[in-house]
Amino acid sequence: MATVDVPLLEMGAPAEALVQAGDFLDAGVLAVDAALAVRGWNRWLEVATGWSAAEVVGRPLLDVFPALAGTRAEAAFRRALEGETVVLSHRFHEYLLPLPCDPAFPGYERMQQSARIAPLFSAGRPDGAVALVQDVTERVTMEAELRAALERAEGASLAKSEFMAAMSHELRTPLGAIIGYSDLLETEVIGPLSERQKEHMRRMKMGAWHLLGIIEEILTFSRLDAGREPVHAERVDPARIAADAVAMVEPQAQQKGLELRVHLPAQAPEISTDAGKLRQVLVNLLGNAVKFTDRGEVSLRMWSDPEVLYVEVSDTGPGIPPEYLERIFEPFTQVDSSHTRVKGGTGLGLPVSRRLARLLGGELEVASTVGQGSRFTVTHPVHPGEAA
Numbered sequence: 001m002a003t004v005d006v007p008l009l010e011m012g013a014p015a016e017a018l019v020q021a022g023d024f025l026d027a028g029v030l031a032v033d034a035a036l037a038v039r040g041w042n043r044w045l046e047v048a049t050g051w052s053a054a055e056v057v058g059r060p061l062l063d064v065f066p067a068l069a070g071t072r073a074e075a076a077f078r079r080a081l082e083g084e085t086v087v088l089s090h091r092f093h094e095y096l097l098p099l100p101c102d103p104a105f106p107g108y109e110r111m112q113q114s115a116r117i118a119p120l121f122s123a124g125r126p127d128g129a130v131a132l133v134q135d136v137t138e139r140v141t142m143e144a145e146l147r148a149a150l151e152r153a154e155g156a157s158l159a160k161s162e163f164m165a166a167m168s169h170e171l172r173t174p175l176g177a178i179i180g181y182s183d184l185l186e187t188e189v190i191g192p193l194s195e196r197q198k199e200h201m202r203r204m205k206m207g208a209w210h211l212l213g214i215i216e217e218i219l220t221f222s223r224l225d226a227g228r229e230p231v232h233a234e235r236v237d238p239a240r241i242a243a244d245a246v247a248m249v250e251p252q253a254q255q256k257g258l259e260l261r262v263h264l265p266a267q268a269p270e271i272s273t274d275a276g277k278l279r280q281v282l283v284n285l286l287g288n289a290v291k292f293t294d295r296g297e298v299s300l301r302m303w304s305d306p307e308v309l310y311v312e313v314s315d316t317g318p319g320i321p322p323e324y325l326e327r328i329f330e331p332f333t334q335v336d337s338s339h340t341r342v343k344g345g346t347g348l349g350l351p352v353s354r355r356l357a358r359l360l361g362g363e364l365e366v367a368s369t370v371g372q373g374s375r376f377t378v379t380h381p382v383h384p385g386e387a388a
């Protein structure tokens with residue numbers, strides 16, 4: 001809507017100037033007198049209607065546009081004649097004047113408009129009205145297209161999440177059978193196994209467990225994406241959760257000769273959280289740190305202020321290039337170098353972790369210097385219901 005402030009516009013020369021100014025503003029300007037007869041009709045309206053000013057000026061407005069009779073548009077003109085300024089925004093009234101629509105926008109029968117109808121004064125009293133009309137058909141069309149595209153994208157994303165959830169579920173069942181029967185064979189109740197067979201069985205099971213882990217991750221991701229992950233909050237000691245997570249990665253760290261440092265506060269504040277989810281985030285971060293670091297150390301540090309609990313997992317690994325610092329939180333993104341490619345993984349760990357951290361009311365951030373290492377920081381509100 002053009003914001004031409006016309007609080008006390010005089011009938012006569014100033015109104016005439018406004019009628020002409022409309023062409024510069026790319027707006028239609030229509031002036032009427034106190035009897036609702038057309039007094040001003042600018043070039044823009046001539047083009048929009050195909051009627052020249054000479055044909056229209058002097059005729060009653062409702063004769064020029066019979067369709068206006070009894071509509072909000074007529075009411076707006078009448079209110080302006082009583083001294084009120086009326087804005088008919090497109091959102092609530094599609095148009096003021098029944099003007100034809102540009103054929104480039106076949107979705108609309110009439111030109112979509114935003115309009116302002118203001119009084120014209122003569123010796124301090126309302127004595128006419130002027131309407132300023134803008135064509136917003138293109139903007140409205142674009143907005144509708146954008147909305148439709150957004151709905152399609154959201155629909156497609158939901159369909160993808162549902163597909164992933166269904167597929168993961170279907171994979172989990174037979175995998176459970178593989179693990180179950182391997183367990184049974186290992187007990188040797190069915191028959192004795194040679195050492196070689198036992199070793200093969202062990203590897204088979206390791207592979208199956210690994211696959212199951214990936215499937216669980218995909219399932220969690222699709223549930224989070226669809227907003228269907230339930231939170232089971234309870235009062236917990238976060239230092240305990242961190243210690244549990246550290247214990248889970250200790251064997252791999254030891255195997256790689258990495259030092260695992262843990263700094264926990266003497267007295268961490270008790271928090272209300274879903275312990276399983278917080279542990280999963282920390283295990284993911286520690287697991288990545290150990291996976292990508294070949295020399296040096298991995299450390300976990302926890303501290304808090306009155307509102308926020310912080311848990312930082314840092315490593316002396318290869319680091320993450322700046323252009324990847326945000327992208328690694330997008331699903332299926334891995335830093336594109338042979339170094340990280342050979343480490344395996346799904347590229348879902350961090351997206352899942354960030355979504356989980358946010359679900360718990362916190363955040364997950366990263367800072368890194370290539371060649372020096374990475375630092376992931378999880379925040380969590382100390383008091384329930386507070387975003388960190």
Ligand code: ADP
Pocket residue numbers: 288289292293315317318319320328333334335336340344345346347348349350351374
């Ligand atoms: P995944 O580890 O399964 O590939 P993630 O989402 O956990 O998936 O991580 C995405 C990518 O971010 C990894 O593939 C790796 O390139 C990079 N990355 C994550 N953590 C680290 C880290 N501690 N050091 C270096 N790179 C990392």
